[in-house]
Amino acid sequence: MIRMIKVSILIVTYNQKDLLVECLESCLSQTYDNFEIVVADDGSTDGSHEMLIKYSNLYPGKFKFSLSKVNCGISKNSNAGLSLCSGNYVAIMGGDDLMHPDKIKKQVEFMEANPSCDVCYHDMDVFESSTNRSLYLYSDKNKSCSGDVRTVIRRGAINCASATMYRANKIPLSGFREDLPVGSDWMLTVDVLSKGGRLVYIPEVLGRYRRHSSNVSGQDSPIRVQGTKDLIRTCSLCLEEYPQYSKEAVLRLSMVLRESRHVNNKTFYLPRMLASFMSGGDLKSLVGILAFQLSRGRWTL
Numbered sequence: 001m002i003r004m005i006k007v008s009i010l011i012v013t014y015n016q017k018d019l020l021v022e023c024l025e026s027c028l029s030q031t032y033d034n035f036e037i038v039v040a041d042d043g044s045t046d047g048s049h050e051m052l053i054k055y056s057n058l059y060p061g062k063f064k065f066s067l068s069k070v071n072c073g074i075s076k077n078s079n080a081g082l083s084l085c086s087g088n089y090v091a092i093m094g095g096d097d098l099m100h101p102d103k104i105k106k107q108v109e110f111m112e113a114n115p116s117c118d119v120c121y122h123d124m125d126v127f128e129s130s131t132n133r134s135l136y137l138y139s140d141k142n143k144s145c146s147g148d149v150r151t152v153i154r155r156g157a158i159n160c161a162s163a164t165m166y167r168a169n170k171i172p173l174s175g176f177r178e179d180l181p182v183g184s185d186w187m188l189t190v191d192v193l194s195k196g197g198r199l200v201y202i203p204e205v206l207g208r209y210r211r212h213s214s215n216v217s218g219q220d221s222p223i224r225v226q227g228t229k230d231l232i233r234t235c236s237l238c239l240e241e242y243p244q245y246s247k248e249a250v251l252r253l254s255m256v257l258r259e260s261r262h263v264n265n266k267t268f269y270l271p272r273m274l275a276s277f278m279s280g281g282d283l284k285s286l287v288g289i290l291a292f293q294l295s296r297g298r299w300t301l
Helices: 017-028 050-058 074-081 103-113 149-155 184-193 222-241 244-259 269-278 284-295
Strands: 005-014 035-041 064-067 090-096 117-128 133-137 162-166 199-211
Touching: 005 017, 005 074, 005 103, 017 035, 017 050, 017 090, 035 050, 035 074, 050 064, 064 074, 064 103, 090 103, 103 162, 103 199, 117 184, 149 184, 149 244, 162 184, 184 199, 184 222, 222 244
Parallel strands: 005 035, 005 090, 035 064, 117 199
Antiparallel strands: 090 162, 117 133, 117 162
16 A cells, blocks of 8 residues: 555755745645655754754654754765665655655655656756746756666766655665765666666656755856766766676766866866776767867867
8 A cells, every 4th residue: 555655755954944944844745644854954053953853843753853063065964864764765855945745645656656666756847946936847958867777877967856766775775975975866876776776757847946046056166066076986986886887987977078178167177088088988088178179279288
């Protein structure tokens, strides 16, 4: 019976008190009622901890908290919360995003009806925080992805964590890779699917992704630079740990490097692209180097 299936909603947050209230209310408004809310707070100083305690008192037994006293980073904070999850499924949420009322119900029904699916995600309504105005659908700017681990390595990160649900017994004990400080969700999906399952996209809007000043990163922002480093590191981990998918990992690495050509005032791209080619990258890597040099009016490295 579907209602016997327990879901852990894992919310990762840092200094988002006011937005977190909206997130929690959207979780508590689910039409599916067999769930726990696990909040991993990464050392907030805005009163989030006190607010969470009040929610816990209002809804006894519904909440679990990992309340860090210091800021330890996204991946380590996520693992602190993941260790508290006891559900059959784990739904990931950013502390500033929102769920539609039927989100958990529809994802559980889908996963139960498709036992080969170990990870699923859905479409999202991207909206402006200050006006609540819908800007576009996630699917308008991102091609959907369904497939096995080979497909996920070749395709890369979904970049829509708040839409994702994992089958809990397929998540490795190590959880998120903590050597990927801000971008470990892609590698987690690879690790989960390495056991043979599939990622499946549900073509329905079941949540809202909030755009605001804190999550719109410029090309040279530290989090953007670190995120790009994490993508490159993920490709390296795939090559090291899953050599049977080396073709897909090299292809994705070449694409990540080309997409990084504007990061950090263009100083990030060239040495990494050259290193990729010298270590076995494809011809497109070399073409990328030449095109980059031409665009700058330079021929020398």
